[in-house]
Amino acid sequence: MASPNQVESMIKAALPDAEVQIQDLTGGGDHYQAVVVSSAFEGKTLVQQHQMVYRAVGTAMSTEEIHALALKTYTPESWAQTSQSA
Template identity: 75%
Template sequence: MVSPAQVEEMIKAKLPDAQVQVQDLTGGGDHYQVTVVSSQFEGKRLVQQHQIVYGAVQQAMATEAIHALALKTYTPQDWEAVRVV
């Protein structure tokens, strides 16, 4: 089992400037919804953004410590636009 704080740490290790919100969807510590806002997503397609985040948590997913990960990724500009709506 991986805690939400550990998921956040893994992502921030790969994306130091990221704002990360982690939500445990089941209470069991293996299904998460994660929102990541990072300037490192600038100019990257959504698939590329998700690949970066998956790369950050790859080891935990390989050992099945994380079974499912729902991602929402944004550039800072996109995040501001979403928050205003």
């Protein structure tokens, strides 16, 4: 199973400017939620943003080190707006 730090490292390797928050949803190390904020998402649809993250962790997901990954992706601007409304 992949650790939260490993998942974060995989995402940051593909998106070096990303701010990444990983939460283990089950305590078993195979179901995660990730919040990813990156300027690389600018101009991309939500589906394209998620595809970028899934490509980053693709090997771990195909070998079932990660069974499930829930994603929330934001550009820095949309993250700032989300943070202000919270």
